Amino acid sequence: MIRILVFGLILLSALALFTHSMTGLIKTLAIGKKDDRFDHIGARLRNVLMVAFGQSKLLREPLAGLMHFFLFWGFVILLTAVLEAMIEGLLPGFTLEVLGAFFPPLAVLQEAVGVLVILSALAALARWYWFSPKRYFGPEVTGHVRLDATLILGLILLIMIAMFGGNAARIAFTGHLQQGRLLSRALSGLFPSASGAHAWFEIFWWIHILVVLAFLNYLPHSKHLHVLTSVPNVFFSSLRPRGELAKLSLEDESVEKFGVDDVRDLTWKQLLDGFACTDCGRCTSVCPAHATGKPLSPRKIIMNIRERAAELTPILLAAAEGGNHAILKHRLLDHFVTEPELWACTTCRACMEECPVTIEHVPAIVDMRRYLVLTESRFPSELTTTFKNLETNYTPWAFSHETRADWAKGLDIKTMAEMQDGVDVLFWVGCAGAYDKRYEKVSRAMVKLLKSAGVEFAFLGTEEKCTGDLARRSGNEYLAQILMTENVETLNQYRFKRIVATCPHCFNTIKNEFPQFGGEYAVVPHTVLLQELIQTGKLRISKHAKARTTYHDSCYLGRYNGVYRAPRDLLARSGANLAEMARSRDRGFCCGAGGARMFMEETVGKRVNIERTVEALALHPETIATACPFCLTMLTDGVKANDAEEKVQVRDVAEVLADAIV
Numbered sequence: 001m002i003r004i005l006v007f008g009l010i011l012l013s014a015l016a017l018f019t020h021s022m023t024g025l026i027k028t029l030a031i032g033k034k035d036d037r038f039d040h041i042g043a044r045l046r047n048v049l050m051v052a053f054g055q056s057k058l059l060r061e062p063l064a065g066l067m068h069f070f071l072f073w074g075f076v077i078l079l080t081a082v083l084e085a086m087i088e089g090l091l092p093g094f095t096l097e098v099l100g101a102f103f104p105p106l107a108v109l110q111e112a113v114g115v116l117v118i119l120s121a122l123a124a125l126a127r128w129y130w131f132s133p134k135r136y137f138g139p140e141v142t143g144h145v146r147l148d149a150t151l152i153l154g155l156i157l158l159i160m161i162a163m164f165g166g167n168a169a170r171i172a173f174t175g176h177l178q179q180g181r182l183l184s185r186a187l188s189g190l191f192p193s194a195s196g197a198h199a200w201f202e203i204f205w206w207i208h209i210l211v212v213l214a215f216l217n218y219l220p221h222s223k224h225l226h227v228l229t230s231v232p233n234v235f236f237s238s239l240r241p242r243g244e245l246a247k248l249s250l251e252d253e254s255v256e257k258f259g260v261d262d263v264r265d266l267t268w269k270q271l272l273d274g275f276a277c278t279d280c281g282r283c284t285s286v287c288p289a290h291a292t293g294k295p296l297s298p299r300k301i302i303m304n305i306r307e308r309a310a311e312l313t314p315i316l317l318a319a320a321e322g323g324n325h326a327i328l329k330h331r332l333l334d335h336f337v338t339e340p341e342l343w344a345c346t347t348c349r350a351c352m353e354e355c356p357v358t359i360e361h362v363p364a365i366v367d368m369r370r371y372l373v374l375t376e377s378r379f380p381s382e383l384t385t386t387f388k389n390l391e392t393n394y395t396p397w398a399f400s401h402e403t404r405a406d407w408a409k410g411l412d413i414k415t416m417a418e419m420q421d422g423v424d425v426l427f428w429v430g431c432a433g434a435y436d437k438r439y440e441k442v443s444r445a446m447v448k449l450l451k452s453a454g455v456e457f458a459f460l461g462t463e464e465k466c467t468g469d470l471a472r473r474s475g476n477e478y479l480a481q482i483l484m485t486e487n488v489e490t491l492n493q494y495r496f497k498r499i500v501a502t503c504p505h506c507f508n509t510i511k512n513e514f515p516q517f518g519g520e521y522a523v524v525p526h527t528v529l530l531q532e533l534i535q536t537g538k539l540r541i542s543k544h545a546k547a548r549t550t551y552h553d554s555c556y557l558g559r560y561n562g563v564y565r566a567p568r569d570l571l572a573r574s575g576a577n578l579a580e581m582a583r584s585r586d587r588g589f590c591c592g593a594g595g596a597r598m599f600m601e602e603t604v605g606k607r608v609n610i611e612r613t614v615e616a617l618a619l620h621p622e623t624i625a626t627a628c629p630f631c632l633t634m635l636t637d638g639v640k641a642n643d644a645e646e647k648v649q650v651r652d653v654a655e656v657l658a659d660a661i662v
């Protein structure tokens, strides 16, 4: 009876403490802004099944992924053992054998998982101390991370030992061989006398219970808080298109500021991201800015959000209750996250692709850029000219808008204004396609291909304007919204079945962001349309240039929109001898131009385009192929910087294909 009372008291106290900690977390999330993430429950549950229970992101790294997979599933299955021990505390002698025929398979599973958890925990410990991957040694990672991991892994090992010890001792003193508990049965031989076994059972049982309750109460204060928050974080992750940034409401004139300068301006989900971060460093390990020595670590930004939210919440709560606490002069921006960090981001999305708990770094970074640009007019001086050009010329460059269609002179192609009955395909040329002398060749190659295939098409000519991609990603939401609205108004005057865009940034904005402004269109990237024209026999390849080629994935075509096969297929059909870089497809390394970085100086660290070009040149290609004007420019510059212009050409896939057709 005393045992039941003592256990009951400990259990209630532990649960009360845990509830208190979790209530604190919920109060912290409540300081954030509203965000409806309770829609499409089916799709959210599917994400949980894939990412949380299937561990799909972690398994991208097979060894660490498998270790974590077993730890996760061990945790879930072994909860049944914890439940058994808890009920035993209130009903002495209770075992899960009450489950009847379900017990033996469950017991086998518990023991098998128990062994795997022990092995995984030992391997994880060894990895932390002897084979720690580079990502753990970023400048902002301190010894506390390793200490925390050691403590958690040590507690897991203790729980496992107590579980096996308790089960074995129970078999020894009851003489009842529990079906399925084969290992415990074998271990029961270690207890020579029944009375000794009974005493050991009590010791193991208390260790099991106390360590589990201590573990439960340590979690909310540890880096392993993600054990509790990662599944909800995956459940609430964005179901919007990957390439869509949220529309900022600019109409409300009573609003004092736009964008985010402190955690109260973030949504509750963005705050939850901070508390779901496992501190694993996967995001930072793939960040091109970090890899080239810029002061940006996506991991640090997320941990800073957590740190600042934890700092601010008690102050806000005390102030709300009339406490005399001055609001700290700190804010997230400047005191935790600095301008150079924010402007170093290329919005390449590598961090988000890698994050095992689906944290959304890019929207948080752009939200802070929005504050800097719209509220404080603080941005790199180079962007002043870019914004001015976008306002007056509708292109980031200093070209007159009247000359936007000049590239097409002599090509005999119609504008949409001349095709009032409509066309099958509207060719979206983009700023680079219209003004960049090198990239004009890609526009011309595209025209050649469309004509050869007999596609009925037209372009907007001088009615086309920059889509607003770079304005939006550099934080100038005001300018971006003007450009998007005006483009949608223009497009809505015309009839066409679909749009084809050579530039992945244009494609992404038209597809994923124009709908926010009333423009819903069928839009395809040029590589996808060209692949279709080949597959349907409208384009025929007659020459096979067997150039050794490596293809560089554009972030906005690949990671944002999942287009990986079409460009490779076109290159292969053109006769290219394809060699893949180690960092390719969804692990592709950015060229350094996205997120308006193309229009900013890169003065700190190594240049991102050089890092990428060196990786490509290591394969000794004759051609580096791309499907993006920004990538083409960055890689061409990289090839020049490496004095490799004589040996290697940087070409768009459309140019390679145009050379290969009849």
Ligand code: SF4
Binding pocket: 283, 286, 287, 288, 289, 290, 296, 297, 298, 344, 345, 346, 347, 348, 349, 350, 351, 352, 361, 362
């Ligand atoms: S989007 Fe790319 S550049 Fe920006 S933080 Fe993530 S990985 Fe780094």
Ligand code: SF4
Binding pocket: 276, 277, 278, 279, 280, 281, 282, 283, 284, 298, 299, 302, 351, 354, 355, 356, 357, 358, 359
């Ligand atoms: S944000 Fe994601 S990938 Fe980065 S450290 Fe946190 S959990 Fe790991």
